[in-house]
Amino acid sequence: MKTSPEKLPAALKRGLPPVCLLSGDEPLQAGEAADAIRAAARAAGFTEREVFFIDRANSGPWDEIFASAQALSLFASRRVLEIRIPGSKPGVQGSAMLQELTSLAGPDLLLLVITGELDWTAQKAAWVQGLDAAGLWVDSAQVPLAQFPAWLRSRATALELTLDDEAVQALAQQCEGNLLAASQELTKLQLAGYSRIGVNEVLVSASQSSRYDVAQLGEAVLRGDLSRSLRVLAGLKAEGVEPTLVLWSVWQEMRALWQVLLPGPPISGVWSRNKTYLPAAAARLKPLGRAFFARLEGRMASADRIIKGRQAGHAWDELSLLVAEFASARSVLPATTGAA
Numbered sequence: 001m002k003t004s005p006e007k008l009p010a011a012l013k014r015g016l017p018p019v020c021l022l023s024g025d026e027p028l029q030a031g032e033a034a035d036a037i038r039a040a041a042r043a044a045g046f047t048e049r050e051v052f053f054i055d056r057a058n059s060g061p062w063d064e065i066f067a068s069a070q071a072l073s074l075f076a077s078r079r080v081l082e083i084r085i086p087g088s089k090p091g092v093q094g095s096a097m098l099q100e101l102t103s104l105a106g107p108d109l110l111l112l113v114i115t116g117e118l119d120w121t122a123q124k125a126a127w128v129q130g131l132d133a134a135g136l137w138v139d140s141a142q143v144p145l146a147q148f149p150a151w152l153r154s155r156a157t158a159l160e161l162t163l164d165d166e167a168v169q170a171l172a173q174q175c176e177g178n179l180l181a182a183s184q185e186l187t188k189l190q191l192a193g194y195s196r197i198g199v200n201e202v203l204v205s206a207s208q209s210s211r212y213d214v215a216q217l218g219e220a221v222l223r224g225d226l227s228r229s230l231r232v233l234a235g236l237k238a239e240g241v242e243p244t245l246v247l248w249s250v251w252q253e254m255r256a257l258w259q260v261l262l263p264g265p266p267i268s269g270v271w272s273r274n275k276t277y278l279p280a281a282a283a284r285l286k287p288l289g290r291a292f293f294a295r296l297e298g299r300m301a302s303a304d305r306i307i308k309g310r311q312a313g314h315a316w317d318e319l320s321l322l323v324a325e326f327a328s329a330r331s332v333l334p335a336t337t338g339a340a
Contacts (some may be wrong), residue, residue: 002137005029012040017135018105020126023088024140025117028179035136039301041080042112050078054090058228062097069104080110080215088115088122090114095127117141143179148172156197159189159190166199174245195309203249214241214249215274221327224284229327233320243315247303250322254296257282285329
């Protein structure tokens with residue numbers, strides 16, 4: 001029976017199957033699913049575990065694996081036989097052997113097979129269908145971008161953290177496509193003693209191990225200090241801060257400036273850690289008019305596309321041009337354009 005990592009705990013509560021297949025290319029979910037199955041096996045009395053690796057198709061210790069499956073253990077009555085196939089292709093011999101091993105699995109032998117991503121043709125293979133029919137198949141696929149915010153909220157809830165909308169947006173921008181990084185950021189917030197998380201806590205946590213942080217960059221940009229802005233940006237790059245976080249922070253500062261400059265109702269979601277510098281920055285930049293902010297917005301869009309791999313270029317170079325233009329309040333180069 002095929003299921004998802006989110007539904008695995010409930011499935012294991014209903015009983016440990018004799019065969020488990022774990023597939024997928026999302027490392028965090030795949031690793032946690034394997035750990036959950038091993039923990040359930042230990043709780044059920046499977047105290048011995050053997051692990052075998054299959055490096056290439058049509059090769060591997062299949063005879064040794066089959067002999068191990070048939071052998072009686074001298075030390076434990078219940079065993080886990082774990083077979084890892086990173087390439088997801090067991091080959092002709094392996095395919096046949098996996099189907100035989102499936103028939104040997106039962107109350108005293110748990111067969112756990114771990115592979116990488118299985119494409120649609122591999123999913124129709126006899127060995128995959130046999131493992132699926134005999135037990136549980138957990139597919140750890142990448143979380144779609146549209147579902148990432150919901151995944152963040154669910155993960156935070158499990159850690160007894162409450163994230164507001166701006167915090168979710170900041171984490172989603174910072175960790176897009178990387179569940180492991182997102183999980184680590186949430187764990188850092190939990191260990192820091194937070195319970196309710198806003199965007200301020202996210203930025204503090206993301207920058208707490210750095211010499212520089214994105215708030216210092218925002219301050220330098222708003223003050224029009226070009227040399228410091230570029231120095232802080234270089235420091236953030238050297239310390240491994242994600243370019244998405246830098247871009248998001250500069251975008252927030254520009255939105256905060258719009259709030260000061262434009263009449264009308266408040267702009268939803270505007271936030272700045274550098275409010276004291278906004279009036280002077282607004283006075284300095286207002287004479288440049290809407291065209292100046294349109295250029296900045298165009299460069300931000302270009303940087304965003306580069307970061308996401310939708311446009312050729314170097315993200316940190318584009319961020320340098322953005323920060324330089326913002327801080328110096330004059331055009332350095334025309335904003336680049338490209339297809340999204």
